[in-house]
Structures are given as C-alpha cells and as structure tokens.
Amino acid sequence: MAHITAGITSSHVPAIGAAVDLGNTGEDYWKPAFAGFDWTKEWIMKPENKPDVVILVYNDHASAFDMNLIPTFAIGCADEFQPADEGWGPRPVPVVKNHADLAWHIAQSCILDEFDMTIINKMDVDHGLTVPLSLMFGQPEDWPCKVVPLAVNVVTYPPPSGNRCYNLGKAIRDAVDSFPEDLKVQVWGTGGMSHQLQGTRAGLINAEWDKKFLDDLTADPERLRKMPHIEYLREAGSEGIELVMWLIMRGALGDKVKELHRHYHVAASNTALGHIVLEPAE
Amino acid sequence: MKQNIHEYLAEFDDIPGTRVYTTARARKGYWVNQFAMSLMKDENRKRWLADEKAYLDEWPKITQEQKDALLARDYDKLLDLGGNIYFLAKVFSTDGKSYLQAVSTMTGMSVDDYRNMMLSGGRSPEGLRSKKKGY
Numbered sequence A: 001m002a003h004i005t006a007g008i009t010s011s012h013v014p015a016i017g018a019a020v021d022l023g024n025t026g027e028d029y030w031k032p033a034f035a036g037f038d039w040t041k042e043w044i045m046k047p048e049n050k051p052d053v054v055i056l057v058y059n060d061h062a063s064a065f066d067m068n069l070i071p072t073f074a075i076g077c078a079d080e081f082q083p084a085d086e087g088w089g090p091r092p093v094p095v096v097k098n099h100a101d102l103a104w105h106i107a108q109s110c111i112l113d114e115f116d117m118t119i120i121n122k123m124d125v126d127h128g129l130t131v132p133l134s135l136m137f138g139q140p141e142d143w144p145c146k147v148v149p150l151a152v153n154v155v156t157y158p159p160p161s162g163n164r165c166y167n168l169g170k171a172i173r174d175a176v177d178s179f180p181e182d183l184k185v186q187v188w189g190t191g192g193m194s195h196q197l198q199g200t201r202a203g204l205i206n207a208e209w210d211k212k213f214l215d216d217l218t219a220d221p222e223r224l225r226k227m228p229h230i231e232y233l234r235e236a237g238s239e240g241i242e243l244v245m246w247l248i249m250r251g252a253l254g255d256k257v258k259e260l261h262r263h264y265h266v267a268a269s270n271t272a273l274g275h276i277v278l279e280p281a282e
Numbered sequence B: 001m002k003q004n005i006h007e008y009l010a011e012f013d014d015i016p017g018t019r020v021y022t023t024a025r026a027r028k029g030y031w032v033n034q035f036a037m038s039l040m041k042d043e044n045r046k047r048w049l050a051d052e053k054a055y056l057d058e059w060p061k062i063t064q065e066q067k068d069a070l071l072a073r074d075y076d077k078l079l080d081l082g083g084n085i086y087f088l089a090k091v092f093s094t095d096g097k098s099y100l101q102a103v104s105t106m107t108g109m110s111v112d113d114y115r116n117m118m119l120s121g122g123r124s125p126e127g128l129r130s131k132k133k134g135y
C-alpha cells in the first residue's frame, strides 16, 4: 500500500528560481539562503527517504488560472505539466511528470470524503511548484520522482481556512493509505513565510511570528488550525497568507510528528524564507 | 468556526498600507488583470512593447484611468484600481524587472534602500498591524 513518509515545507520565491537558473546560487546574497537546503538535498536522495511521489501543494500565481476561473482546491490529473511562461519565458526545468493513477484516486477519494476538488488536466505549473523542486533536487535532467500538483487559491479572498486545509490534508492521507501500489509519498506545503508585496507596508517581515509558526507545526498544530486569516495578514503580511497551505502538509502527517530539519533566512528578495522537514511519529 | 462575511471583510480595511484582494477589487480590476495575463505570450509582449497605447486600444473595457496607470507603471495606483500583484507581475517581468524592483516602487524608497532594508531583517510589523489599535 502507499503511505505518507514525510512532509516538507518551503517558501517558493521566484527570485530563487532565477538564481538557480542563472547559476547565481554561490553569490554572497544567495549562499546563506541555499545552504539551509544542503541537509535536505542529501537526506531526500537516500534510498530509504527518496519519495516515489510528491503531492506538491502550492498556489498558482495567475499562471494557469486567471480571473475567469478560481478553484479553491485543484488537483492536476494529467500525465505531465509544462513549466509556465510567467512573463520572462518558461523556467529551464524538467517537465513535471505526474502519478496520474494516484492523482485521480486522491481526487475521487477526497470528493467522496466531502472535499469538492476541481480536477484539472491542461495546466502549466509556475514558480510556486517548480522552485521547491529546484531547492530540494537541484538541477537534474529529470525530476527524480512523480509529482501530483495540488493548487490552492490564496490570491482572491477568501482563501480556504487553515482548518479546512488541515482537514484536506487528513483526507489526502486517507486517500494515499487506500491506494494499492506500494509507494513512498511525501506531501509538500509551499509559499510563505512572512512577506508583503504591495503598498507602503511592502517588505514586512515578522521573524518572531514565523518562528512560532515553525515551532507549532510540530508542537501545537491545533493553534495553527484555528488561526483566522486576519492574523496572517496583520502579522505575516498580505502574501503571508500562503502559509495556510503548509497546514495541508501538516494534516497529512497525522497527530504526532518529529522535526528532522529546519531553516529560516531573511531575506530572499521580499520574503522570509522558511523550510522544515517533518516525519510522522507514530 | 463559522465567520460573518461582513465582519471578515471589514477587518481588512484596518491594516495599514494594504489592499486585500477581495472580490470587490477583483471585479473592478478584471480587465486590467486579464490584459496582464495576455503578456504570458511572447508575441503579445513584443506587440505591447512596440506600441503600448495601440495594444491597450485592443482592451476597450479597461478604463482610461487604469490605462494611464499601466502606461506609467504606477503599481500602487493599479492596486487601488483592482490590479493584483501576481497579474501585474506579467507587466514588470515584460519590462525585465524583478518583484523586488517593482514592489520597492510602492514604498517611497529607492530600490537600493529597499534591498538593504530587506537584508537587514525587513520592515518591522511594529505599529503596522492595525490602524485602530495602533500596535
């Protein structure tokens, strides 16, 4: 049977993708940002840890979805997805290959479990999905695992509540557990941490709040489930709301987790870069 | 955990220097944002850069005020007029500008000052969480 072996979260700042693609990761500006991923890069390629499939939770930044269609939760079910052209040409990264059987299984299971998923086939994937892959896997010829894209609306309000995200994570776990193929599956939550990309408050960073968020992913996810959107907005900036997506990862891991690794760095472009690796504890 | 939608939306106006992308803003900026999406195609980027005014003429539902703000790359104004930063990113990316460069123009700081602020820990939330409560 398939099972969830670990959860990873990471910011997905577009400038990080540009730094990788342009070969700038060794520059003084970028070195400390990337250094915190060295541990994960080594850990994730060990045979006992390497995932067969990653369920990658991210948000589309007006790439596949424009104002015409705004799905709250959309699961990519096609066999593959091309990197999106976000205005400067597509990133030179491998095509994202899906485990379509698992994706369709999750879609069906979640709908039966009262999560009304949108199913999408034709979809280009933007920096929200490809930057975390670059951070964890570097620049391989092909991504070393299959990826199920799960896009969450955190752009047009209201986005889903943290509690809804957490519960979706639980439903995803049940879906994975009932898939007959023997697969190691990781769930990744991406985006955040504190950042604001607009107005006179742009550049807001709240390291204290971010660190408490990282702590409570392990110590007190119940607090995070109850956190209203207004707290993210006030404390972590208007784009900090992306952090609700981390709770899908957390919900998928079960009640108890163990923290294996974390990294926090200010700033990557406009953003507080956060990264954590968790594994289920029971 | 059921929330009252009116109270939910009203709280957003209490955050200093922030325009939350509500459906009211999304409706106002619909055509600005759809126009921005058209710049995801290289052929459109070339036509836009060759003659911006002529390109905007193809979008009759964008208001003159919105068109002026687009031509001026006045991102702060565009947010007031219903633009969203992830859509507008297609405009500044076409100009070869990064998020940091574009975002800094809304702060009244130079790009260098803004970058330095970010490198030294970013903007503190102190006093910027709530207009009413001033914390």
Ligand SMILES: [Fe+2]
Pocket (backbone or CB within 6 Å): A012, A059, A061, A128, A191, A192, A242
């Ligand atoms: Fe994002």
